[in-house]
Amino acid sequence: MLAGVGAHVPPSIVTNEDLASKLDTSDDWITSRTGISTRHVVEADTATSDLAVRAGAAAITSAGPDSRIDAVVLATSTPDRRCPATAPAVASALGLSGVAAFDIDAVCSGFVYGLAVAEGLIASGAAQCVLLIGADVFSSIVDPTDRTTAPLFGDGAGAVVLKAGAPDDAGALHAVELGSDGALVELITVRAGDRWFSLQGQAVYRHAVTRMTEAARNVLKKAGWSVEDVDRFVAHQANLRILRTVGTELGIDPDRVYANVSAVGNTVAASIPLALAHAHEAGRVRAGDRVLLSAFGGGATWGAAALTWPDLAN
Structure with a gap:
């Protein structure tokens, strides 16, 4: 069952007008084709893990003091490093050293895949309370000079806490x-x-x-x-x-x-x-x-x- 939710986006905002000043595009062109007006992007010294920690902490607070996290699952396709996984560092930064922690990568489907993974951990008894985070810094891999992809993506993180529960519980x-x-x-x-x-x-x-x-x-x-x-x-x-x-x-x-x-x-x-x-x-x-x-x-x-x-x- 879902017991808490949290999110974080970096403070820096890029508008369509900002993009139009650098690319062969316009606010009208972007908005009419995508519905996107603004997106948040990280500074050069901010990584996926930084966003994940902020969203994860917010979800834990939302879930309340009785939520004892015993597994962290991070859905991302922009990990801090190619090796090792980013989730253990996120868990450590959240004061959760010693818990199970690992990454999964299904790109934009990652959070839904993560729900299935968290459900399996809980159903198997491997965990009772899972922190599931989706976090990506796509600004690090999108060509800023490409008018077809640069307007589409923003950076951010969202998280939920999942607990064992019954089918008729709130949050099931x-x-x-x-x-x-x-x-x-x-x-x-x-x-x-x-x-x-x-x-x-x-x-x-x-x-x-x-x-x-x-x-x-x-x-x-x-x-x-x-x-x-x-x-x-x-x-x-x-x-x-x-x-x-x-x-x-x-x-x-x-x-x-x-x-x-x-x-x-x-x-x-x-x-x-x-x-x-x-x-x-x-x-x-x-x-x-x-x-x-x-x-x-x-x-x-x-x-x-x-x-x-x-x-x-x-």
């Missing part, structure tokens, strides 16, 4: 659906020997809509929910067109689709937990709400989850 995770197709590896990638990330935008759009919709329908079946049961749809915040199209394909009313992509851009593995935290802060998700999640990312990977929102303090 009811079902998770995961999938992948390695034949689509070139859609979203940093090739060996390259510095910069590359993206096949039109193909990603088609596959993202198809797979996010399919995964959402499958997870609704697993949870025993209908589309009408969903109070809030919180999908990976890739761009506004994808969010709206998936919502339409599923038959979810636009007012039940939550989006914060305009303010933060695509924050990759941080996207869904950051959106959940912002929705909670804004009162857009309330205790008892049935929440549907869906994501598509590099690999290609995709996934969806169904959960009931817990009663959290603001």
Whole structure:
């Protein structure tokens, strides 16, 4: 069951006008195609772990003093180092030295994959309380001179605390659906020997809509929910067109689709937990709400989850 939520974005903001002053683009061009107006980016001395620690600490505070974390799972595709994993350093910085800690990488689907991993740790008895963090610093791998990718991504971190619980508890995770197709590896990638990330935008759009919709329908079946049961749809915040199209394909009313992509851009593995935290802060998700999640990312990977929102303090 979900017991706490937290988020952190770096203070530095890059606007569309800032990008237009350096690239062959404009605010209207970016906004009309992506729905993104601003994004947060780190300073040169800030790493993924720094964002993860801040979001993780906020989630632990949200979960309350009785939450004794015994595992840390970090979803990221921009680790501090190629080796070792970043999660142990995050755990140590949070005062959690000695607990299990490891990274997973499913790019933009990382948080949904992490939910399944955390659920498995708890179900197996390997952990009773898991801190799951999604954090990425994509500004470190996106070519700042590429007008097709530079406007899309922002840096950030989001986190949740998950505990053992019963299916009817507030915050219960009811079902998770995961999938992948390695034949689509070139859609979203940093090739060996390259510095910069590359993206096949039109193909990603088609596959993202198809797979996010399919995964959402499958997870609704697993949870025993209908589309009408969903109070809030919180999908990976890739761009506004994808969010709206998936919502339409599923038959979810636009007012039940939550989006914060305009303010933060695509924050990759941080996207869904950051959106959940912002929705909670804004009162857009309330205790008892049935929440549907869906994501598509590099690999290609995709996934969806169904959960009931817990009663959290603001």
